[in-house]
Amino acid sequence: MKMSTRLILAACLTLPVLAACQKEETTEVVEAAPVAKPTTTDENAWAEYxxxxxxxxxxxxxxxxxxxxPAADSADYEGEYQRQLEKAQTDVMRGGVSGTLLAYGSPDSAKTADLAVASFEMAQSGSMKGVxxxxxxxxxxxxxxxxxxxxxxxxFQFVEAK
Structure with a gap:
């Protein structure tokens, strides 16, 4: 009986080793190609990009x-700009929580830059550490x-829209 118990114990201990020795399957992670910068002002294309x-x-x-x-020629562009500006200013004035990413982008880089600059005008010095x-x-x-x-x-991190 001792012998059979030892054989069962030995088998239990060697099975994981044998399983590990089997050829490991390789799984390739293929990253999708970057989305190309839209050549139009289509909001869905820009959102995806x-x-x-x-x-x-x-x-x-x-x-x-x-x-x-949105694109500068869209309906209620100025209203949308003001709403985004108020949201961004409120978020920045509250101060940052470490681990937060604030991203700014749109079809009109200059206007997006205006939005980013205006949202940080009233930021307290050092209030966004970790952001x-x-x-x-x-x-x-x-x-x-x-x-x-x-x-x-x-x-600050910059990605050229291209």
Missing amino acids: LTDIVRRNVGDASSVYLYTL RVLFIGDNADFARVKTAVEPSGAV
């Missing part, structure tokens, strides 16, 4: 806020957004 960029740059962020604008700000736009608008964001203590 901006969402893709944010997804690729989210990193370890625990919460994400995306501030977008990342992602600006998706043109190189021409990069410096002024960075200059507006940095005093808040947020980490």
Whole structure:
């Protein structure tokens, strides 16, 4: 009886080893190609494009806020701009929570830069430590957004819209 117990115990101990020695299956993770920058002002295409960029740059962020604008020729553009500005200013004035990503992007880089700059005008110095700000736009608008964001203590990140 001792012998059969030992054989069963030995079998139980060697089965996991044998299973581990079997050829491991490899699973390839294929990342989808980046979404191309829309050549029109179609809101759905821009939403897909901006969402893709944010997804690729989210990193370890625990919460994400995306501030977008429609095309300048859309109905109620100024109203939409004002609503986004009020939301962004309120979020920034409250101060940042570490691990938050604030992303800005739209078909009109200059107007998006205006939105980002205006939203950080009243930010307290150092109030956004641990927060990342992602600006998706043109190189021409990069410096002024960075200059507006940095005093808040947020980490600035730029992705050229292309």
